[in-house]
Amino acid sequence: MMLAAVAVGVSHLVYSTQAGANYGLSLFWVILVISLLKYPAFRLAVDYTNVTGTSLVTAYAKISKIALAWLVVGFFVDMFIATSAVALVAAGLFISVFDLSYSNIQIAIALVVVSAIILLNGQYQKSERIVKILVLAFSLLTIVAMIFSLPLLGSDDRALFAELTPSRSLSIFVIAIAGWMPMPTNGALLFSKWVCEKRAIEGDRFDSATALSDFRIGYTLTVVLAMCFIVMGTGVLFDTGRIAPSRPPEFAAELFTIFTTTIGQWSYPVIATAGIAVMWSTLIALMDVMPRLTDRLAGIITGRPREAPSRYKQFSIVQVIGVSVILLFFMKSFTVFLYFATSVGLIAAPAIGYYNYIAVTSDEVSSTYTPKRGIILWNWLGVIVMTAFAIAFLYTRIFGL
Template sequence: MERDRPHPAGSTLRKALGPGLLMAAAAVGVSHLVQSTRAGAEYGLLLLPVVLLACLLKYPFLEFGPRYAAATSENLLVGYRRLGRWALWLFGLVTVGTMFIVLAVVTLVTAGLAGLLLGIDASPLQISVGVLALCIALLALGNYRGLDLAMKLLVCLLTVSTLLALLLALGKTPDWSGLSGLDRLPDLGTAAGIAFLLALVGWMPIPVEAAAWSSLWTRERAAQTGHAPSLAEALLDFRLGYLGTVVLAVAFVMLGALLMHASGLQFADSAVGFSGQLVELYASGLGDWSRPLITIAALSTMFSTTLAVADAYPRVLAAIVDAGRGGDSRTASAAGGRLGYLCSLGLVSAGALLVLMFAGEGFTRLIDFATTLSFVAAPLIAWITLRAVTASHVPPEARPGPALLTLAWLGLGSGALFSLAWIGWRLAT
């Protein structure tokens, strides 16, 4: 699939590991905890192949981020600028149009889940302020090193607790005959079914613009450790993280199917309400002793996503400004880059809080706007990412091979079709 050097061993490889886990942490949020589990809860195992196919078709574009960074010692934003400033500003438009809303959404879901599961006597907005303040403190004081350590702990906690819950659920489910979900197939043709399917595919495991996040984290890890990763190291790190996102997506679909599909409940529309039902059904199916385990899995899922997103958008915003000024992949660890990152962190966090404080009944419309913008732009972002990683300044041996390019074009075509379908559905409704 690619032509790169053999994997080195020892301390240099350990120094390269980390950005893949950050990408995994950013991915396993609402798309996994809510959408994957809901897919299993409402449709059994029917949509499991759809989840796997979505992960496969997005793989090339998300992998191109660390591939480009390792091959060129630049972040992907610089690669976009090399295509023409129009490509950089296109990515910047999508980022600015979605960053405040996306951070507000994941913060609110995390806060709502914390309040519900931990019994915190405060409003969702007050808890959201606390969650975001904790993220800011970790990022501002710990820099990349603090983020890297926190994510490794959270992802390990999330993975162990989720897989343990799945093993327990498998032991409680001797009869698989009712889990195929084939009886729910006609429901996918309804407006609600189409909307859910499009959202599941569009956000699974994470939008394609996260390729730029991975490239920035790869460069930051290199600056932090003093070790520039080889192509083999960067790709191994990414693949470990990506495999983790796929395994967890499958685990949440199966948990939903095993413990919720036959419950007969009308599932809540909101992410927080559904998550609360999820914990209650898990506890009733596995035993009340399992409630802390499921609570840890749910909270670590959402907090790790919030922390990763709270870091990614400021990092991207600072890199866009730097690339627009002709910068050459300055990291947030550098003196000037650190100042730009902190300013961007304050701006993005303040914007997210303003959305939470003043959006009110318009919050749903803001989410619809961000979702639509992301869907419409996804094929364009995928296309410029493909062009960047195959550009003439990228060493030939580091460019994707024929098999990966074929998969990328298949993903680009399917992404365009899903975006058009999403636009058509939104216009029809």
């Protein structure tokens, strides 16, 4: 469930909804296929940590300096850019629900600071159960809203077979979907770290089968919710003349309208509370795990691999400062900002899939625990397809197509 809390953020609330609003159900299968292609990279991460008891950060450091360099770049993006994007969307929800008069950037920075204070005081673990309950409520309401929105699709085939005219805007949007749907592939590193810490806490009580089952349930839920949001976006917004706004506060208001339109005004307090909880939990989770991963990475680079609480606090403060600087001085366009973040996620995806394969087939993992041939071939298919997406993206950027 916590995987869903982290994954159901910008990719679902923004991109799935916009996909339905702008293109009907034409991109339904694109989102589904991308989600399926990314699955093995996450699965291999869980397999590696279940067997070795260490996170993928350690594995990448052993593979090569190039793999380590990928981590440095990926951690920079997640620690500052992705966190900034999530904070902006979360702030948009707060502004919409509480009708705040402050700017989106001001609220986003406030959320980042409050989240850091919560984490540094060790309060996040205490609220984890509440977050899980709210995520479950949000998920159930989303599924119910999706079911009620089905009649709004209409009796004709306009929504199901909406014509897609090749264009730069469509290419950019598909690239964004490929980068962050149902979540960025570097999320495999985050989940690997959580499994590693859970194993350390539970000791002999740790059950690798349960960890794998938790992952499967969480990942499946993220894919199902992505499908729900594209259906709702299609049913409520497609071919109505209304568009999904690009500014977070307006988009949040439109998002809540989807729920109240489909299942009634009574759902607003529930979905508003659950929606804020989901986005804030995504923000807190990023701000919790990224300093831990960066601490581990810094320890490996400096030859002091043991994690230290003092370093975690230092990296948390660095993250708050870095995110604040980005929000204050580099946030000219929310749409462009998200596009940059998702583009980096797209470029990193094939490398992460490849390095996860190298890690799980290394000498550290006994042949007894090596994943079956089917999942390995599935992962290679994902690497090849995501590489094609990355090349297509770079081609459009270089030649301006």
